[in-house]
Amino acid sequence: MSAVKKSLVVEQLRRNQMIELLAQGKRMDGRGLLDYRAIKIETGIIPKASGSAKVTIGDTQVIAGVKVETGTPFPDTPDQGLLIVNAELLPLSSPYAEPGPPDEGVIELARVVDRGIRESQMIDVSQLVIKEGEKVYAVFADVSILNTDGNLFDTTSYAVVAALLSAKYTKYEMVDGKLRPTEVKEALPLRTIPVSVTIAKIGDSIVVDPTDEEEAVMDARLTLTTDSNGNICAGQKGEPGTFSFDQMLSGADTSRMKGQEIRNLLKEATGYTG
């Protein structure tokens, strides 16, 4: 029998306590239902990366690095650069994380974060072309989760966005059909700042920024990503529970409202003014 369990089991007593408290509009850690934990964003912490960021929300800690390299475009999009987001859950990050290939949760995490950035069209990939159909820039965002205490979706998303906002990449030029690096370093061509906001349904209550314990108890989860104009550009619903139509609408409002607050935090931390 293995000594490692796959996920957190919350005591029935604590579960009842949590649902009782939520019905009164309170949470176990004293937050309001629509309050995030303290968010800390640091950039430029990996000197060798084009851009990097470490984001801490409560006890959840994520580090993201962006590397801009050159590569061949996909055949169906010869006039676009590449964006690839990958996430990795370090075994040290949680008692329930195991070494080995990523499990479905981590794959979902990388996909949701990737989708938020891609669909908001944060990066103007058409400007990342060196020679159409042959050479483009490829933006790799790699994420390592250092510590887990719930809401990995948002923490990872902010880390990648902050890393992209602060990234500088080396320009290449084509000389005699060969690529040569230049001295020029430029910021990525960015258009908007996508911010994801994750809400969880526990009992009949809706909370944002769920902790690990709340995630273990939640019936359903919804991650919505908004761009700088407040348009919802990506979404992901998880867990078997359901949201009512009204809950979806208020969730959309919450994601816009919270998104704006966090967008300001991201701008402040990265010095991005666009």
Next chain:
Amino acid sequence: MPDIRRKYVIPGELIAEGNYRPVANVLRVGEKYYSTRVGMAEVGHEGVRVIPLSGPYIPRVDDLVVGKVVDYSAFAWEVDINSCFFAFLPAQSVFGRDYSPAEDSLTSKFAVGDMLAAKIFAFDRTRDPLLGLAGPGLGRIPRGEIVKITPTKVPRLIGKRGSMIRTIEMATNCRLTIGQNGVVVINGSPDGVLMSLKAIKLVEEEAHTADLTQKVQALLGQRGATA
């Protein structure tokens, strides 16, 4: 005079020389006794031992533990007892000898997430510990506040012949169930629970100091007077 010599030690530190019985957390090399843990060393007529400052709970037969059901199979529940071992509660010990997986449903008694008080029935370090529910006060814990403390500090929380636990229970009007594995369940009024929590925190933080009972009495007495 029962001369017991005490001192703080770190792993590898020489505790005593001579002919003693190595009781716990002690390495004997010839006539010399070295500590294997960080903690308080005691040298007395019983022998040499080290009481560690921290560490996991290692099950011992007949210990009362408070555990959480995390899984079940056809024949047993798997219980998290805050240790490096998961414990098993055999279905037979709950349903009786004529337990049949076809007729009796394990979830009808305990579901995943339930807390229970149990005794360690058997453990020999080669297999996972077995739990038993035979005894007064054992079984599912229907309500209460759960607190975890460092398992090595449980003896201080109980006190000499239960003096500490009695002090806290009397002052706060709460009922404390203390598992040897460091899980404590408090039952009582919300104010009493809060006061007990404070007292337990104090015991945990200052477990290695003297006059602990007086400190707890002072804390609870003052709170009681102002409340």
